[in-house]
Amino acid sequence: MNETHRSGTLRTTLRSLVPLLKDTAHGVTTRALKLSPQPHRTTEDPTFTTPTYLAGTAPGTLLNHHKITAVGTRGSSTRYEYVTTDSRDRLLTATGAIFRPRLPRGPVIALAPSTQGVAPHCDPSYSCAVGVNAFRNPVDVIAAYEQPTINWLLTAGATVIISDYPRDPALGVQMYCDHPSSARALYDAIRAARHLGVDDQPLGLWGYSQGGGAIGAMLEEPDYAPDVCPRAAFIGAPPADLTDVLHHVDGTLATSVIAYTTAGLMVTSEEIQTEIFTELTDAGLRELLDNIQRCVGGSLLISAWRSTAQWTRRGLTFGALCEDLSATGEELEKRRLGGRAPQIPVRLRAARHDDVVPYETVRRLRMKWATAGADVDWRVSEIPRIPGGLGINHVLPYIRHFTDDAGWLLDRLAR
Template sequence: MARIHRTGVNRTAARTALSLGHAVVSGGLRRVMGRQRPPTRARDYPRWETEPGFGDATWVIGQKPGTLLKSSPMRLLGTEGSLNPATAHRIEYVTTDARGHTITATGAYFHSHSRWRGGSRPVVAFAPSTQGVAKHCDPSYSCTVGASVFRTRPVDIIAAYELPVTNLLLAAGCHVVITDYPRDPDLQLQLYCDHTSGAHSLIDAVRASHVLGLPQEAPVGMWGFSQGGGTVAQALEDPTYAPDMRVKAAVVGAPPARLEEVLRHVDGSLVTGVLAYATAGLMVTSPEIHEEIFSVLTPEGITKLLNYLATCAGGSVLASGWQSSATWTRNGATLGSLLEDLPAVSKEFEARHLGRAKPSAPVLLWGSTNDDVVPIGIVRDLNRRWRRLGGDVTWREDRTPHLPGRTGFNHFGPYYRRLADDVGWLLDQLRR
């Protein structure tokens, strides 16, 4: 195998680096990208040094997607006792992004030792919701932490808020595979809400886990909420990427089926920082998109962008909560409303739309009437599209009363409220 850093191939990332470097104080980009590890001392957080050290994402030549490159045992919170025994490995593997580039990605494989009541023991391909795009926010790392506050400027918070879901699945006897989502190898920026790239990395994480003891014949279930919901939805719409993978059922919650509408919806809310994640992920997609976005940003907007990229979701909430992105743009329009008017960005948004093909397996699709992150209209529309295409869709709309304040509780609250029921639905499907 050959791994290469293709400095002459991805001109998009190079141009992004150049422009950002001119727009902020000298070395600003280097400082941000250098903070990809938790900004804390070892004695403040000793477990960090016990975790496997994986390198940055790189380009790969000569290896098939799904090839396991490296693995290391890891500690998974909640699985060390007799009630929920499981072994865990962090993994580095080969995958492909939406543009056909072969790159490395990371994730984790959790091998359950609990009894499985049914036929063949299944594996659940788990696509996490947004935890942040910096490397120390990776789900394969945060699940060893649980929660931690980093006393930095700005303050950062790491939180593995989907750890209860993975533990519930493991306790039921399912193996679980998660992805950290792929990154652009030149700038190490996560390809945020790039549904196709995320779907590929999730599928290839399952393939790579076969080397670590995951049976080839294990039936596959899928689980995704929010960002993860978009990933799983895309994987279901394009089964040709892994025709050998037998997906039996999937749970898809609040998927950002129309990303541009999500960005308008969250602008000025407690989770405004999500705009930075999405914007950076768009900027490394093509030279045209990079130039369009950079041309509308103010120096303050670029500085905010860089700051939020260095923090996890909890830290970004503290830094960006309830702020409008109107100060980020030269004409004073909010970024969420402005991006979709840019021709190349609009075309990329269109390419990421969900609902073009029927799901390849039975799916429980749900959304929340009062969701303050992912608007219910785009989830309802996905349900209609899938049904018209002949998909086997179980639809649920959560009508939890609205909580004021645009805090995100109307997004996450229904997820946890119906968690046990949704896991039960998936388990029933996997036992058939």
């Protein structure tokens, strides 16, 4: 990196972080002093519907929208509701947000968020206006930790589109790590944004962790939205094989993501719901119910370092159980990435000592894509292993290499 580029990157970082820190601190302080109201644990909005199945409506149709004030942004932000389809081709409503810089001069970046938690108040299109907030009874923490990425891209001149991951209308549960459904939701968020004046060319894609799985699935199903034409994509630590992840995180600080995955699987079909439900102990059901009401901050406090063997009647970890359940195993197979090579340049990043998404899982994805002829810029973070299953080796590489990865994507879109 030359000195001019390094200086410009530092300026962009400072210009994006200072307003974000200022707004976040102001919000936390005023709520603590009871000078402003506490955010709700629900994102119920009178202008939006609850998640609903639809019929006779085209995916990408805009349903509703209104302005919001996102922390640390100095441009305009809009939360909106639109139509998408899930992996079983059912039409349903979804939500997302658009962030525009004061002086748009760059591309559009469609961003699939990393795991925020599966309760409605964790959705990024809601938490972006909250910043950080803690709750008691039950304990929980909203933290809009994707906002530094969004604000950096805004400061660099890009318009950013995000999607909240779709929810099962019957129970309101997020379709967690349902990569095909998540991919379609972001495709349709891009389409719906056109009705709000967003010209999505040039278009780049961005996703880390859960978001990386969604972007990977987008690149493997371009035929779903042939009118959406991204030019390049950044994908970091994608959970390309969820069974690998279930084994890898069991008993770590991030055990709660197994509860998220379980809930997301159970809303896929009645067959899977019955298959898993009959295998769960009372303790397992409690873990499930407790976690789906919380964001990541709250989930870490209640499920950290617990083995999921306590959740199942046979004493198997949940990863081992899934391998023994036919319908559940078939669904996990459908979510596995690597079946089709991306048709655009991709920077794929892994961490050698990732303690959430196994390095080998991402390496295998890279080999599958590269063997099939994809243009993959393969990057590996060599940050030393930090013991304890804290998730630091998963999160720190994202932060450490962010400006380099963002610069790579913006450079590709400027060509």
